[in-house]
Amino acid sequence: MIDTILWDVDDTLLDFQKSEACGIYACLAEIGFHGCDDAMLARYSAINRRHWEALERGEMSKPEVLVGRFRCFFETEGIACPDVEAFNCAYERKLGENFFENERSLELCRGLRGRVRQYVVTNGAEQVQRNKLKASGLGACMDGVFISDEIGAEKPTIGFFEHIFAKIGRPESGTCMIVGDSLTSDMRGGNNAGLICCWYNPRGKENHSDVRVDYEIRSIWEVERLLAESGNRQKAEL
Ligand SMILES: [Mg+2]
Known part of the structure; x- marks a missing residue:
């Protein structure tokens, strides 16, 4: 039993997907980027998932995942972000608020x-x-x-x-x-x-x-x- x-x-x-969308849109707006759409969000989700899977395989540490996913995303999309660590902190805060x-x-x-x-x-x-x-x-x-x-x-x-x-x-x-x-x-x-x-x-x-x-x-x-x-x-x- x-x-x-x-x-x-x-x-x-x-x-989580809903929280993620809310958080990404809000944080991108805060750094002055307003061009995010569903396709871009899906690309971010895929990058994020790949990073967490690397963690699960023991290939990355948690801090590398958290900041690395956004570094990778910004590079792929050509978005200028002055401080990726601060962006991640703001995003994590948003995730805790929007559930x-x-x-x-x-x-x-x-x-x-x-x-x-x-x-x-x-x-x-x-x-x-x-x-x-x-x-x-x-x-x-x-x-x-x-x-x-x-x-x-x-x-x-x-x-x-x-x-x-x-x-x-x-x-x-x-x-x-x-x-x-x-x-x-x-x-x-x-x-x-x-x-x-x-x-x-x-x-x-x-x-x-x-x-x-x-x-x-x-x-x-x-x-x-x-x-x-x-x-x-x-x-x-x-
Ligand atoms: Mg799960």
Whole structure:
């Protein structure tokens, strides 16, 4: 029976793409650039994703990712930015302020309280994630919050999960499920840590990797069904 859920945050419980768009538009405007459109934003997203994947493979440090993605973006687009580090700081601040719930996630997590232990497991920047979790109300639904910055290790490394198990106890096989949108960090991390791996894949992307996925869901609300199927039923269902 599944009694513990590890939730990813960005693009799982929260709509990160929306926050990202808000943050980029606002920060570019602050440095006097007003020509950003959806295509440019998509190019930034791709650059950003490539940088985070390099981090997941251990090829880049977090600071290199944060500043490097904007250096690369500005170079590609020919945008003059006087201080890329300051730009990144402003952007991170904006991300913490502008957050958007995904699929009524707050209602879902509130409803699951008392039925499963719920923890946030995220690779985001510490202050940004703390702000978002607090302001969205999601943090208060959780039994704990684990942020890679604080741990000193990232998903998908085993070190990240060992730290968590040292705090919450090592889960028995078949009792702990990680839910997230990323194959490279959430699902690979779940593989490494021996967890049930639930891939949140709302757009029906294909898995061309060797990462094991136990369940694939289009909506985070399908988690309720997976819990019930594992034998974890709501009181009303008994
Ligand atoms: Mg994510």
